[in-house]
Amino acid sequence: xxxxxxxxxxxxxxMKFSYCDERITELMGYEPEELLGRSIYEYYHALDSDHxxxxxxx
Numbered sequence: 750x751x752x753x754x755x756x757x758x759x760x761x762x763x764m765k766f767s768y769c770d771e772r773i774t775e776l777m778g779y780e781p782e783e784l785l786g787r788s789i790y791e792y793y794h795a796l797d798s799d800h801x802x803x804x805x806x807x
Contacts, residue, residue, distance in 0.1 A: 764789045 751757060756776055759768040765788050769781040784792075793801060 758784075760789060 751772075753772075754776065756772040757768075757770045758766055758773070761767050765786055766784040769779075769784050771781060773779050773781055773784065790801075
């Protein structure tokens with residue numbers, strides 16, 4: 750089981766949401782349907798860009 754501050758999502762190879770559970774609404778304020786087909790890169794915070802870059806290079 751996931752803790753109360755975690756949501757489950759699935760993504761296509763280009764990082765578009767293909768699934769997102771309902772906890773996203775409470776945690777982030779988005780309805781799951783709003784995210785389907787949208788890229789995760791539309792939602793990351795600028796201060797996370799170094800972490801995302803490193804993730805792709807490791």
